[in-house]
Amino acid sequence: MNTTIRIKLSVMMFLEFFIWGAWFVTLGTFLGNNLKASGSETAAVFSTQSWGAIIAPFIIGLIADRYFNAEKILGFLHLAGAFLMYQMYQSTDIGLFYIYVLSYMVLYMPTLALVNSVAFNQMKDPEKEFANIRVWGTIGWILAGLVISFLFHWDSAEAVSNGLLKNTFLLAGIAALILGLLSFTLPKTPPKVSTEKVKIADIIGLDALKLLKDKNFLIFFISSILICIPLAFYYQNAHPFLTNAGVENPTGKMAIGQISEAVFLLFIPVFFARFGFKKTILVGMLAWAIRYVLFAYGNGGDLSFMLITGIALHGICYDFFFVSGQIYTNSKAGEKYKSAAQGLITLATYGIGMLIGFAVAGWITDNYKTVEGAINWLIVWIIPAGIAFAVFLIFALLFQDKNKLANEI
Structure with missing residues (x-):
């Protein structure tokens, strides 16, 4: 080039x-x-x-x-x-x-x-x-x-x-x-030059549904949808929350999350090689719960470090779950279903999971108010923290890490 x-x-x-x-x-x-x-x-x-x-x-x-x-x-x-x-x-x-x-x-x-x-x-x-x-x-x-x-x-x-x-x-x-x-x-x-007729099933990855016969992949698939519910809370509520909390330059400080994302991407091969897929993805899930607890009990004053730490955890939250999940999906799909499987996971997460998450986040901000009528941010963050921890427990108990997938990195 x-x-x-x-x-x-x-x-x-x-x-x-x-x-x-x-x-x-x-x-x-x-x-x-x-x-x-x-x-x-x-x-x-x-x-x-x-x-x-x-x-x-x-x-x-x-x-x-x-x-x-x-x-x-x-x-x-x-x-x-x-x-x-x-x-x-x-x-x-x-x-x-x-x-x-x-x-x-x-x-x-x-x-x-x-x-x-x-x-x-x-x-x-x-x-x-x-x-x-x-x-x-x-x-x-x-x-x-x-x-x-x-x-x-x-x-x-x-x-x-x-x-x-x-x-x-x-x-x-x-x-x-x-x-x-x-x-x-x-x-x-x-x-791409192709004479084959395009199938809707190919475009949205329906052929990859066959992978759901594998119990472990099914658990991963369901967990992927569920973990996107707390993810939606972050996208929808983080900036209004930081602004309301009195954090100065909230947009610039939220960029710490993207810096973290770039840095922790480098650690995924190390985690995969040493701990395997299950432990790596569990760290990502637990990070979601921890970050929301930090948001729930932090503030823009003497506890502002808790909010900044929560933002900085974005790299672990996103990379350790989503990037690891893409690698796992790639390894399970095989050559025939690789593209279809990635399409199916994208549809499940950014489609189904996020739609549910945004709806839940919107309902909670509308229905949980303080005595003064303002948004009850404690509840807004504790609920997704609880959801993330519940997904963590489900995955920890039900998913069997038979293959460490170290050779996939």
């Missing part, structure tokens, strides 16, 4: 995740303060991510992989996304905002696969080359948070009360416009 292509692919990854990090992290705070959304309305908006994840395989499988160059579809999707971001920036009604964000997520979620396709198409040895390109996506997400907090200060208490948080959509829209135009200059990534 020559230097020019490497730079273009790195910028592509940087902008892809800069866009997401620029508006999604602060979304909960924006909805509550700017649009006066209820918990259930906020849950519905966050659920658009899940609907986008469910619809994305159809866009990729039925259109992108068969008829058009990936880089061109990427360009059109981001240009349309830039327009929708501007509409979200101008929106003052939760009903219209929901339509805009749902439309945006249906267009954005497929781009996560498209940027990978464009990158992989230029690599001779993806296992060695991809990480160096993909890391720029994490850097993009982190920088978006730092810019919002420390450069523009849009998440300060005064700025939030003055409605300046809506500028995050303008920032994301500008980045989407740039990436949309840049995409047309990316290396050509032609569609």
